[in-house]
Amino acid sequence: MADKFKNIKATSNAFWRGLRRCLRDQPHLLTSPSTPRIDDTFLVEFPKSGITWLTFLIASVNLQKSGIDRQPTFFAVNDLVPDIHTSRHLPTPLPFPGHRFIKSHAPHNPLYRKVIYLVRDPRDVMASYHAFAGKLGWYQGSLSDMIRDQQFGIEAWVKHAQSWLTQTRPSVSFSVIRYEDLLSDTAGVLHHIYALLGFNIEQHVIHAAVVGASFSKMKENEAFCADRNLTLPKDFTFVRKGETSHKEEISAEDLRYIEQHAGETMKIFGYV
Structure with missing residues (x-):
């Protein structure tokens, strides 16, 4: 009998160890809402x-x-x-708009019923992602190497975008926002996002949000919050340049490689 209980205990311990590893390595299993709300709005992007x-x-x-x-x-x-x-736990929605905005880098997920898909010229994405991943030690190769990398590079960008563009059950609650349009007309795009949700936001509210999230304010905010953060590299920043940069950083050969592998998808978004 004692041996029987030992076996049960060992099996139980193995189960919980396996579950902890699963939740550690696949956090979306823990953080994805088990009962998604119909009014959740997901902000989705390929990183950077x-x-x-x-x-x-x-x-x-x-x-x-x-x-x-x-x-x-x-x-x-x-x-x-x-x-x-x-x-791990999604917060209670603010009084306005009364539902959750949730950020995600996931490829197409059928549980995401309302999606704002933020896309950026993949040439700028590659330059920014390489600088970001390099500072954090996630990727040690050159920018040219990363562009060709299956996990981080241009083919990963194409797969991510195409997963959303070719949904098996197309939804009217899906809208693409281009980073470049957000950059050139921040107030207009922000107003459009809320209009999709049925809200007409006052211009003074939009203006205050745009001023508060300006490039200079974001840099100040990040520097203030990072001042005593000893876990981050000293020269690490989320806010990098706030503008297009690939022409300065990517070689002509690598640009040709990107257009060869992503040209058709780039056309859909108006990048070529």
């Missing part, structure tokens, strides 16, 4: 397409409209617009 900036803009509008005297910061922005890949 500008979602941090968009998150700050949306958090600012929602705080203002909720009558809360608070500013989004790098230290606490996930309180307001959580990252599905890192947030």
Whole structure:
């Protein structure tokens, strides 16, 4: 009998160890809503397409409209617009808009019923992603190597975009926002996002959000929050240049490689 209970205990311990490893290695299993709300709005991007900036803009509008005297910061922005890949518990929605905005880097997921897909010129994405991943030690190769990398490179960008563009059950609750349009007409695009949700946001609210999330303000905010963060590399930043950069950083040969492998998808978004 004692041996029987030992075997049961060993099996149980093995099960819980396996479950912990599974949740550690696949955090989306823990953080994805087990019962998705029909009014969830997912902000989705391939990494380094500008979602941090968009998150700050949306958090600012929602705080203002909720009558809360608070500013989004790098230290606490996930309180307001959580990252599905890192947030174990999704926060209670703010009074406005009364539903959750959730940030994600996931390829197509049928549980995401309302999606704002933020896309950026993949040539700029590659340059920005390489600088970001290199500073964090995620990738040690050259930019040219990374462009050709199956996990980080241009083919990964194509697969991510195509997964959303070729959904098996196309949804009207899917809208593409180009980073370049957000950059050139921030107020107009932000107003459009809320109009999709049925809200007509006052111009002074939009203006305050745009000013508060300007490139200079974002840099100041990040520097302030990183001042005593001893875990980050000293020269690491989420906010890099805030503009196109691939012409300065990517060789002509690598640009040809990108267009060869991503040209058709780039055309869909108006990048070639």
